[in-house]
Amino acid sequence: MPELPDVEVLRRFADRHARHRLIGGVEVLAPGLLTGTTPARLVRNILDRSFGQTARHGKHLFLGVTDGPWVMLHFGMTGELALCPADGSIPPFTCLMWRFGDGGALAYLSKRKLGEICLVDSPQAFVNARRLGPDALDRTLTPRALEEMMSNKARALKSLLLDQHILAGLGNLYADELLFQMGLHPNRPCHRLSRDVFPRWVRTMRRILLLAIAREADPKRFPRTWLRPFRHPRGRCPRCRAFLRMAIVGGRTTYWCPRCQR
């Protein structure tokens, strides 16, 4: 699930359903997801308070406790948020649950438990400490800034797009989508790009991510002109009908069109 658009959808979900609701109970069912804190400390910082604001940087979601710290949620590959029924039951794969005063509850679910939960002073402090790159939707991300990130880098474009220390938010699927829509081969070295790709890069990346968010990050609602619907072993390029190629690039399964991407 969670790359930038998915996490933004979750942020809006938390905004709508969890903000300004008094938290009357906190249950930590998977303490292994906590880093730098303990279940007791997490509970102590949230209980009898509420979330006042939400923020997102790349794939990281932040819930700001009013007059308190921020809770950082990272979702790994299978994490999500869900509202729970008022009967007090706990959904499968629940790792953390916030119970609201009125009986409802919000749960962090994760099948594989590859995510992370911690307390931070602020989103910016966390981004700095982890040395995360700029958010892929950052308004101040300029073609010039991208060009500087690419210079002197011999590594494959795909590998760089997955590196959250360079640019935060793209994962395996959206990296493939961006390379497809830009007509760039995933194995192209970063420093072998002409200058005119960078303005196009910014525009294309924003268009993909914003449209995905508008479609609730639901691949079934993505345009048939995108790579995503055809990203499987027998898939063909939606533009030229060539069979897509598949290989491991940057450690991840990568699909591309051998005719459209150079």
Added chain:
DNA sequence: CTCTTTGTTTGTAG
């Protein structure tokens, strides 16, 4: 049983 998976970190080798 084997292989795959939307993420990230760590260790190793060149």
Added chain:
DNA sequence: GCTACAAACAAAGA
């Protein structure tokens, strides 16, 4: 320092 690769984390589904 940079780059590439494998393994580990853990668990479900094909």
